[in-house]
Amino acid sequence: MHILPVDPENPEPDPIERAAEIIRLGGLVAFPTETVYGLGANAFDEGAVARIYAAKGRPAYNPLIVHVADAAGAEELVTHWPPAAARLAAAFWPGPLTLVLPRHPRVPARVSAGLETVAVRVPAHPVARALLRAARVPIVAPSANRSMAVSPTRAEHVVKGLGDRVELILDGGATDIGIESTVLDLSREKPALLRPGVLSLEELSPFVGAMESGAARAGNHARPSPGMLDRHYAPRATVRLFRPAAAGDALDLARRAAAEGRTVGALVLDPDRFGDVVTAVLHTRLAMPQDARGYARELYAAFHRMDEVGCDLVLVEAVPASPEWAGVQDRLRRAGEEPPL
Ligand code: TXA
Numbered sequence: 001m002h003i004l005p006v007d008p009e010n011p012e013p014d015p016i017e018r019a020a021e022i023i024r025l026g027g028l029v030a031f032p033t034e035t036v037y038g039l040g041a042n043a044f045d046e047g048a049v050a051r052i053y054a055a056k057g058r059p060a061y062n063p064l065i066v067h068v069a070d071a072a073g074a075e076e077l078v079t080h081w082p083p084a085a086a087r088l089a090a091a092f093w094p095g096p097l098t099l100v101l102p103r104h105p106r107v108p109a110r111v112s113a114g115l116e117t118v119a120v121r122v123p124a125h126p127v128a129r130a131l132l133r134a135a136r137v138p139i140v141a142p143s144a145n146r147s148m149a150v151s152p153t154r155a156e157h158v159v160k161g162l163g164d165r166v167e168l169i170l171d172g173g174a175t176d177i178g179i180e181s182t183v184l185d186l187s188r189e190k191p192a193l194l195r196p197g198v199l200s201l202e203e204l205s206p207f208v209g210a211m212e213s214g215a216a217r218a219g220n221h222a223r224p225s226p227g228m229l230d231r232h233y234a235p236r237a238t239v240r241l242f243r244p245a246a247a248g249d250a251l252d253l254a255r256r257a258a259a260e261g262r263t264v265g266a267l268v269l270d271p272d273r274f275g276d277v278v279t280a281v282l283h284t285r286l287a288m289p290q291d292a293r294g295y296a297r298e299l300y301a302a303f304h305r306m307d308e309v310g311c312d313l314v315l316v317e318a319v320p321a322s323p324e325w326a327g328v329q330d331r332l333r334r335a336g337e338e339p340p341l
Pocket residue numbers: 033035036037038039062063064065096098100112115117118119121123141142143144179180181183194195224225226227228
């Protein structure tokens with residue numbers, strides 16, 4: 001495995017060309033996108049796509065996102081490009097939005113885990129864009145972590161999770177958005193939000209009209225977007241959410257766990273929360289940013305840190321229920337044990 005530093009604003013041609021060469025030859029390259037680091041391979045190379053599943057330990061039923069340089073590239077991968085796709089692409093691409101559309105036969109079925117649809121996205125990160133241009137092929141890129149683990153927002157996270165399973169990591173520093181793209185299904189009559197991200201329903205709905213919630217869609221179909229399923233995006237530790245009103249219960253839980261010799265961490269929103277018990281009960285306490293965008297940017301790095309310091313239990317203060325927090329709330333809910341305190 002090699003790590004090549006690359007300027008996140010103005011990527012140097014050398015590392016980009018080396019990465020593109022590896023992709024064209026069927027290898028795997030990890031690279032930064034504006035959301036999280038992706039594990040990239042040539043979408044048209046079935047062997048390379050299979051290597052992605054193997055490297056991640058990803059179940060064969062969980063489909064991949066195909067990254068393209070522009071909307072025209074996306075149109076070539078689908079059999080139908082509805083007006084809503086054109087409007088969304090014009091408004092949000094390049095950016096953290098993934099669209100699910102009917103798959104063109106030129107996209108290997110394996111990319112989509114056998115589904116008739118394909119997920120497409122035009123990333124905004126200059127490194128991802130330069131790589132797509134240089135590779136001259138669409139690039140499948142799931143988040144560059146082992147299946148079920150926390151997505152990487154820094155090159156070090158990729159090294160930790162996939163270091164021996166990837167040929168090259170382009171190190172462009174920390175990613176800006178920090179949680180994965182919003183996934184919107186436009187393949188059926190009624191659009192459905194399959195995975196919330198930093199783009200809120202309120203921002204998206206003017207471009208799509210009435211939408212079905214992911215939960216409603218999940219109830220209607222045997223197998224929804226696998227990304228919607230159960231535990232996911234979780235650190236090694238048990239994560240327990242607590243409402244601010246239940247902070248006392250959370251502290252009791254922390255005390256009991258600490259007394260049993262377990263290492264306890266906390267992610268708090270109120271900067272004063274648990275400030276006085278840090279060393280006695282809490283091994284690590286991280287005060288998170290109080291705005292949704294800032295919180296999203298730091299969340300996975302915080303989870304990775306809790307893993308690094310060996311936490312067994314992480315208490316996480318619940319975030320507000322307002323729309324701009326939907327993406328963060330979704331990731332916390334998936335990481336956490338039910339029920340929250
Ligand atoms: O921000 C992102 O989207 C990152 C960066 C690297 O682009 N990628 C990412 O990929 O998060 P991954 O594989 O970790 O998550 C892809 C999500 C999964 O929840 C998957 O089930 C869903 O997209 N998905 C992919 N293709 C789909 C399809 N055809 N139908 C429904 N859901 C699909």
